[in-house]
Amino acid sequence: MILDTKVKSSDLTIFKDKKSxxxxxxxxxxxxxxxxxxxxxxxxxxxxxxxxxxxxxxxxIDFSYKRICVRCLSPSSNNVVNELSSKxxxxxxxxxxxxxxxxxxxxxxxxxxxxxxxxxxxxxCDIKCKGLCAYCGNNLTKKACNCEEKNLKESPFSSxxxxxx
Ligand SMILES: [Zn+2]
Ligand SMILES: [Zn+2]
Numbered sequence: 410m411i412l413d414t415k416v417k418s419s420d421l422t423i424f425k426d427k428k429s430x431x432x433x434x435x436x437x438x439x440x441x442x443x444x445x446x447x448x449x450x451x452x453x454x455x456x457x458x459x460x461x462x463x464x465x466x467x468x469x470i471d472f473s474y475k476r477i478c479v480r481c482l483s484p485s486s487n488n489v490v491n492e493l494s495s496k497x498x499x500x501x502x503x504x505x506x507x508x509x510x511x512x513x514x515x516x517x518x519x520x521x522x523x524x525x526x527x528x529x530x531x532x533x534c535d536i537k538c539k540g541l542c543a544y545c546g547n548n549l550t551k552k553a554c555n556c557e558e559k560n561l562k563e564s565p566f567s568s569x570x571x572x573x574x
Pocket of ligand 1: 478479480481482483533534535538539540
């Protein structure tokens with residue numbers, strides 16, 4: 410289920426009370442070698458309070474995502490938490506571009522930013538990961554292949570490697 414990131418404006422403007430929300434779901438996100446799909450879960454806890462034009466936002470997200478090793482291209486799952494507490498002027502320019510109209514406030518931009526903030530570019534699954542064979546695509550950490558050796562022999566420079574320099 411897609412995470413519902415919208416909060417009814419009337420909950421904040423009419424009741425003038427602190428609004429606490431707990432929700433679960435996922436947001437499809439692709440960022441570099443990271444992604445979130447329907448098998449991941451985002452747990453959202455938020456507390457919102459509107460005072461005149463200032464929206465106080467406390468957000469905590471606990472989520473899982475997948476990152477792809479840049480060497481062997483295997484995806485693996487990771488779980489992280491990120492949080493933010495801020496006051497946002499909803500009529501001025503705000504860093505988070507919270508969308509809002511008479512019906513709802515949409516926290517999606519903040520949540521996406523908190524997620525992307527924790528994603529890892531250049532992720533390597535293990536310091537010992539040997540990556541994929543450039544010739545046959547075999548995962549060299551799991552199984553050795555002799556493509557490299559074979560290619561060296563066939564290369565015009567192979568005689569160089571036999572010189573004992
Ligand atoms: Zn790897
Ligand atoms: Zn190979």
